[in-house]
Every structure is written in C-alpha cells, then in structure tokens.
Amino acid sequence: MNAIEVRALTKKYPGFELRNVKFTLPEGCIMGLVGENGAGKSTLIRLIMDATARDAGDVRVLGTDNKSPEFTKIRDDIGVVLDDARLPETLNALKIGRVFGATYSRWDNGVYLDYLKRLELPEKKRVKDFSRGMKMKLALACALSHDAKLLILDEPTGGLDPVVRDEILDILEDFTRREDRSVLISSHIVSDLEKLCDYVAFLHRGELLLFEEKDRLLEEYAIVKLPEEALSDLPEEAVHGVRRGKYGAEALVERRSVREDLPLEKPSLEDVIVFFARGEKK
Amino acid sequence: MKGLIRKDLYVLRSIGWLFILLDLFFCLVPDLRFYAFAAFYAVMLILMLLQTDEQCKWDTLLPMLPVSRRQVVLEKYVFGWVYMALTAVLALLGQLIWQRIDGFMPVNGTYFTLLGMDLGVALVSQAVMLPVLFRFGTAKGRLVLVMTVAIVTAITVGLIGGSYETLAVALSHFRAWHFLLLGAALSALSVPVSLAGYKKRLMK
Numbered sequence: 001m002n003a004i005e006v007r008a009l010t011k012k013y014p015g016f017e018l019r020n021v022k023f024t025l026p027e028g029c030i031m032g033l034v035g036e037n038g039a040g041k042s043t044l045i046r047l048i049m050d051a052t053a054r055d056a057g058d059v060r061v062l063g064t065d066n067k068s069p070e071f072t073k074i075r076d077d078i079g080v081v082l083d084d085a086r087l088p089e090t091l092n093a094l095k096i097g098r099v100f101g102a103t104y105s106r107w108d109n110g111v112y113l114d115y116l117k118r119l120e121l122p123e124k125k126r127v128k129d130f131s132r133g134m135k136m137k138l139a140l141a142c143a144l145s146h147d148a149k150l151l152i153l154d155e156p157t158g159g160l161d162p163v164v165r166d167e168i169l170d171i172l173e174d175f176t177r178r179e180d181r182s183v184l185i186s187s188h189i190v191s192d193l194e195k196l197c198d199y200v201a202f203l204h205r206g207e208l209l210l211f212e213e214k215d216r217l218l219e220e221y222a223i224v225k226l227p228e229e230a231l232s233d234l235p236e237e238a239v240h241g242v243r244r245g246k247y248g249a250e251a252l253v254e255r256r257s258v259r260e261d262l263p264l265e266k267p268s269l270e271d272v273i274v275f276f277a278r279g280e281k282k
Numbered sequence: 283m284k285g286l287i288r289k290d291l292y293v294l295r296s297i298g299w300l301f302i303l304l305d306l307f308f309c310l311v312p313d314l315r316f317y318a319f320a321a322f323y324a325v326m327l328i329l330m331l332l333q334t335d336e337q338c339k340w341d342t343l344l345p346m347l348p349v350s351r352r353q354v355v356l357e358k359y360v361f362g363w364v365y366m367a368l369t370a371v372l373a374l375l376g377q378l379i380w381q382r383i384d385g386f387m388p389v390n391g392t393y394f395t396l397l398g399m400d401l402g403v404a405l406v407s408q409a410v411m412l413p414v415l416f417r418f419g420t421a422k423g424r425l426v427l428v429m430t431v432a433i434v435t436a437i438t439v440g441l442i443g444g445s446y447e448t449l450a451v452a453l454s455h456f457r458a459w460h461f462l463l464l465g466a467a468l469s470a471l472s473v474p475v476s477l478a479g480y481k482k483r484l485m486k
Contacts, residue, residue: 051345053485075348082346086339088289090296099292103285103347126296127338152346 001063003027003150003182004048009057011043016206018043021057023201023211027149028179030172032193032214033186034273035203041186042083044203045154048184049080062150076105079143083155085135089128093121093138097145104146115141119167133164140168144175151175153185157192165189169196194269202273209276214269221272222255222264234258241275252276286349286357289340290331298330309372312380317373317397321404322431324365325411328358329427333420345484355416355477359469362408370401398458403437405465409472417479 004025011018018040025031035041046052048059050066059066064074087096093116101107116123119137127135136156143151151172157165169192175181187193193200200217202210210217221240228249231242238257243250252275255264267275294302301323308320335341344354374397377389407430415423 049346051342051484072348072350075346078346080343080346082339082343084339086343088293088334088340089338090334091289091292095292099285099289101285102288103349105348 001027002060003029003062004031004184005058005060006044006048007058009044009047009059010055011040011047011052012055013043016040016043018047018206021203021208023199023208025182025184025199027182028176029198030176030183030185030196031199031201032190032197033184033201033203034188034190034193035186036188036277039203040206041203042154045082045152045184045186049075049078049152076146077149079146079148079151081136081139081143081151081153081156083158084132085127085139087127087135087139087142090126092124092126093141094123096127096138096142100142100146106147108145108147112141112145115144115171119171133160136160137164137168140171144171149181151181151183151185153183155186155188157187157189165192172196190268190270190273200269200273202276204277210272217272218267218269220254220256221252221267222258223250223267223271224253224258224262224264225250226262241278243275243278283349283353283357283360285347286353287361290357290361293331293334294327297334298327301327301330305369306372309369310376312377317369318400318403320369320373321366321400322407324362324369324404325407325427325430327365328362328408328412329415329420329423331361332358332415332423336420351481351484352477355412355480356473358412359408359473359476362412363405363469366401366404366408370397373397394458395456395461399456399461402461402463402465405462406468409465409468413472413475413479416476417483419483 002024004023006024007022009018009021016038021044023031033041033044043052047054048061048066050059050071061071062074062077064070066074088099091099097109097112097116100112101109113123115121116138119141121130121134121138121141127138130138140153140156143153153172157168160168172183172185173196176183183196185193185196194214197214200210200212200214201208212220224234225248228244231239231249231251234251234253235257238253239251240254241252252267252272253262253264258264305320305323308316308323311317332341335344345351374389377393381389410430411423411427414426
C-alpha cells in the first residue's frame with residue numbers, strides 16, 4: 001500500500017495556482033517536500049488532508065480517497081504538525097495530552113509523557129509561554145503519541161536553532177524504524193531533508209519540478225565546472241541548470257548524458273534544488 | 283467530540299473564570315431580567331471560545347484531526363445548550379432559595395414563562411449567531427452579535443421595561459414552551475446551516 005498517492009492535483013487561488021501535482025509516497029518511506037516560501041507546500045498539505053477544496057485531481061492517503069466519509073477515521077492514523085504548532089495556547093502540556101487522548105483512539109499517554117520528558121518540555125506551563133522550538137516539540141510529541149502510520153509535518157524545523165532541529169530529526173528517524181510508518185515533511189531547509197529523506201519533491205511556484213528518490217537523484221546528476229564558452233559543448237538535454245560566475249560557469253548535468261572525461265562533482269541536494277529552481281539553461 | 287468539549291472546558295477554566303463568576307451572579311440575583319444576561323452569555327461564551335481557537339490557529343489544525351466537520355459544529359451548539367440548561371437550573375435553585383427568604387417573585391407559572399422566554403431568546407441568539415461565526419469567523423460574527431444584542435435589548439426593554447404586572451399580562455398569552463419551541467426550531471434549522479457555512483469556509 002502507498003502512504004500517499006496524489007494525481008493531477010490542481011488548486012487555484014487568485015494570483016497562485018498549484019498545477020497538476022502528482023507523486024506517490026510508498027509506505028515506509030520519508031519524503032521531503034522542498035520549496036521556497038509561497039511555493040505551495042502548505043496548500044499541498046492541506047489538500048492532502050482534505051482541509052481545503054481542490055479544483056481537480058485525486059488524493060489517496062493510506063489507501064483511502066480523502067474525499068470519502070471514511071477519511072475522518074483515517075485521520076486517526078495520521079499525525080500532523082503544522083508550522084506554529086497551532087495548539088490551544090491557554091492549556092498546558094498535560095491538558096493538551098488529555099484533549100488529544102480524547103480525540104485519537106490509540107492515544108498512549110505513557111508515550112506522550114515520555115516524549116515530554118525526552119524533549120524537556122514542562123508539563124504545567126501554558127503553551128503561550130513556550131518558545132517556538134518548545135511549541136514545535138510539543139506538537140511533535142502529540143503527533144507521535146497515537147501510534148500514527150503516517151506523519152505529515154509542515155515546516156517543523158523552520159526558525160529553530162540547529163540543536164532543536166537535530167533533536168527533531170533524530171525523533172523522526174526513530175519513528176521510521178518501523179517499516180509501516182511513513183513521513184511527509186516539508187521544509188525549505190534542504191540540509192535537514194538530505195539527512196532524513198528517501199524521496200525528494202521540489203515544488204516551485206506551484207509546480208512540482210522534481211520528484212525522485214534522493215539517492216538516485218544524487219547519483220544521476222553531477223556538477224561540472226567549466227569556462228563559460230565551453231557550455232555549448234554540453235548536450236542541451238543533459239543540462240538542467242547553469243550558474244555563471246566571474247571565473248567560469250557551473251552546470252548541473254545528467255551524468256549518463258555527458259562525456260566521461262569531464263570533471264564531474266557530486267552535488268549536494270541543495271545544489272540540485274538550486275539549479276532546478278533557477279532553471280537557467282545554456 | 284469528547285476531545286473538543288474537553289478542550290473548551292479547559293479553555294473556559296483558564297480564561298473564562300471571571301466570566302463564569304459574573305454569570306453566577308446573574309443567575310443568583312432574584313430577578314429574571316438579570317438571568318436573561320446569564321442565558322445570553324452562553325452565546326458570548328461560544329464567541330469567546332471560537333475567538334481563542336482562531337487566535338492560536340487551532341481552527342486550522344482541527345480539520346486535520348479525526349473529528350468530522352459535523353462534530354466540530356455540533357460541539358459548539360451542545361456546549362451552548364448545556365451551558366444554558368445549567369444556568370437555568372442554577373437560576374431556579376437560586377430563586378427557590380430567595381423565595382424562602384423573602385417571598386420575592388414566587389416560582390409559579392409566570393416565573394417559568396419568563397425563564398422559558400429568556401432561554402428561548404438565548405437559543406434564538408445562538409441559532410442566529412453560530413451560522414455567521416462558522417461561515418465568516420469571529421471578526422464578522424462579532425458585528426452580528428452587536429446587532430443581536432441591540433435587538434434583544436430592544437425587545438427586553440419593550441417587554442420588561444414596563445411594570446411587572448403589565449409584563450405578566452402580556453406574557454399570560456404565552457407559555458414557556460412557546461419560547462423554547464421557537465428556540466428549538468431555529469436551532470434545528472441553524473445546525474445544518476452552520477455546517478454548510480463551515481464547510482464552505484474550510485473549502486475556500
């Protein structure tokens with residue numbers, strides 16, 4: 001079973017359009033959704049959770065059409081963390097645990113309390129007095145305490161310091177040790193996703209420019225540095241982006257489509273994303 | 283729905299205790315004109331709860347939790363109804379105590395008619411308010427609340443502004459259940475309208 005299947009998904013707002021998005025996240029995998037602010041990541045997540053109307057397309061989550069009445073029950077298997085946490089701010093962590101305990105059928109308060117301890121979150125302090133990092137950790141503790149099969153996280157590491165970010169990434173790695181658990185995580189911090197993800201999707205101005213297995217992506221593409229005038233020697237179909245500088249040019253190329261004697265460098269995920277985003281060709 | 287009710291009870295306890303104290307006062311004053319405020323406060327309370335949901339953006343997380351749209355809408359109605367019922371019981375108990383002390387306004391048919399009227403007005407206010415709040419959010423909903431308060435006040439002043447005897451004569455044509463029936467009928471209509479409005483707002 002696939003964790004998420006999205007087909008030809010389209011959503012139009014005045015001045016913005018999410019166009020024909022399609023991807024499949026297999027069960028047991030982690031997918032990183034990358035994109036600049038305003039690229040449509042949060043809209044896509046809301047569409048996946050049927051929290052907003054789509055104009056076209058289909059979405060299946062954990063094998064169920066998200067427009068079907070059964071999807072309310074399927075949400076019991078999904079842990080969601082949105083940017084800003086969005087938890088009731090006048091409550092403390094213990095009370096929030098009780099609210100979620102009465103909401104999710106498989107809520108495990110023991111697990112929740114363990115997470116509060118592990119993440120060093122105060123039990124009796126009001127959420128409104130939490131820092132952003134603490135709020136995000138609390139939201140994550142909630143999402144992880146009801147035996148979810150799928151985690152959907154919208155910018156969980158945005159605006160956090162590297163220590164907290166690392167802590168969150170560790171927890172997500174733990175979560176996916178069980179093979180039937182999947183994660184969709186959106187972020188514009190590509191280095192976070194590089195550590196974690198099996199699949200990478202790149203959303204740019206409402207369009208899914210890239211959806212690929214991360215390892216394959218890093219194997220298939222390479223960066224070549226060469227004088228600007230030598231760019232024209234590269235086969236056009238092999239070049240996916242060009243960066244020009246004072247001392248020459250860099251191009252993101254498909255390894256198999258260029259000459260083997262070229263000095264190819266392994267790109268980072270960030271390199272690939274930046275080249276795709278700029279999209280400048282020869 | 284249990285989780286939603288629990289959340290609202292916690293929020294009420296943490297920020298609405300002053301509100302409840304005031305309501306307690308309105309319930310226990312031996313004058314049903316004050317109780318009218320207590321019953322109407324149920325509507326204010328729901329507005330306050332929805333407002334706190336919007337402030338912390340809980341309302342945007344809610345559609346992603348395992349609760350149906352219907353449960354989200356119905357919970358606020360149930361909360362209001364239960365709150366109104368509790369205030370009515372409390373007002374009745376208070377009145378019985380006052381009656382024993384000084385015999386002020388006996389608990390008789392007229393009393394129950396007035397109580398029913400107050401509850402009916404509160405039910406009608408809730409039935410009018412919630413569809414607006416669910417469709418447009420609390421910012422626009424507050425405007426409707428102000429208008430409703432003005433109308434309710436005008437009616438109350440019109441009816442109760444005169445002497446108690448005049449009011450008793452005016453109300454002798456009605457029974458408590460007339461007001462309650464009107465409130466219940468409008469509530470029954472209001473729930474599906476709220477649900478449709480809420481879905482429309484979510485699906486923008």
